[in-house]
Amino acid sequence: MLIINFLKKKTTILYIIIIALLLLLIPLFKYMSNKRITYYNEIYQDTYIEFLMSYEEYERISNIKEIENITLGFEADLGTVRDLRFFEDPNLANNELILDENYFKNYQLGDTITLFNYEFKLIDETYSLFNDNHISEYALNELKDNFDTLIYRVTLNDWSKASKVEREINKGYPFEQGYFIETYFDHDKPIIYDIFYYIIKLILIILSLYIIFNICFNIYLNEKEKSYLYYALGFTKKQLRLISITKYILVFALGFLLNLLLILIL
Numbered sequence: 001m002l003i004i005n006f007l008k009k010k011t012t013i014l015y016i017i018i019i020a021l022l023l024l025l026i027p028l029f030k031y032m033s034n035k036r037i038t039y040y041n042e043i044y045q046d047t048y049i050e051f052l053m054s055y056e057e058y059e060r061i062s063n064i065k066e067i068e069n070i071t072l073g074f075e076a077d078l079g080t081v082r083d084l085r086f087f088e089d090p091n092l093a094n095n096e097l098i099l100d101e102n103y104f105k106n107y108q109l110g111d112t113i114t115l116f117n118y119e120f121k122l123i124d125e126t127y128s129l130f131n132d133n134h135i136s137e138y139a140l141n142e143l144k145d146n147f148d149t150l151i152y153r154v155t156l157n158d159w160s161k162a163s164k165v166e167r168e169i170n171k172g173y174p175f176e177q178g179y180f181i182e183t184y185f186d187h188d189k190p191i192i193y194d195i196f197y198y199i200i201k202l203i204l205i206i207l208s209l210y211i212i213f214n215i216c217f218n219i220y221l222n223e224k225e226k227s228y229l230y231y232a233l234g235f236t237k238k239q240l241r242l243i244s245i246t247k248y249i250l251v252f253a254l255g256f257l258l259n260l261l262l263i264l265i266l
Contacts, residue, residue, distance in 0.1 A: 002230075006247050007254075011222075015215050019255025020262060022208050027263065029201065036197055037158050043190065044159040051169060052149045064168045066158050072140055073132075073151040076116070085132050085151060086143075092136040098124045100131045116143050219247060 006012055053061070055072075062070055073087035084103060092098070097113060097120035104125035107113065111122045118139060126134065135143075144150060156165060223244050230240050 016254045020258035023259035040159040068157040071153040074147045088137045088140040089134040094138040098134040
């Protein structure tokens, strides 16, 4: 009877509605987070992270959940002014080769070029600031054992966590060992956007905690005011404590159920 009377009170109904509305902040936070990820991914769509590491680390790197794609390559000294970099390209056949234009000028399309005791057929030229050249995945797999470290070029499914990914990549490897990470992008990090995002999120969290605290405190005060009446009716402290806990649970449980109903309606 005490529980039923408690649930019938207007203040209790109001508490349940408030809890339900506050729980709507969870999908709101999820929506805000997804919008932030989309925003980052849009402005960093041509961005990649590049670093040197042994092939033995490939499985560990590929298991970092924010990494979307890994392109492997290697750097070689072929007597040019700058070392040439070769990256795997899934669109190339086993022996096909695309050369940087600065190196291509010494050859003609269709020429056979022997690199690292492996014969390639030159099919196209490309331009790259970093002397990037392209070979097939098969060729790279055949040649990778000739190099102690490979070039890892990775893209992310969530560029808002780029710093976290860099820490994960370097996990267990101090910088002095040579595992240098470079991020190539055309945009500065949207610091103002992040500041606004975190301020709004922090305000909503603090406001929610304040409201929840007040609901719990008001229930507590109400129970304390009526405790003398409950004792007069023969209730023990243990029974009253159990009733109070039940009231708290019911307010939040019913608020949660109402929240689910609101989500379905909305």
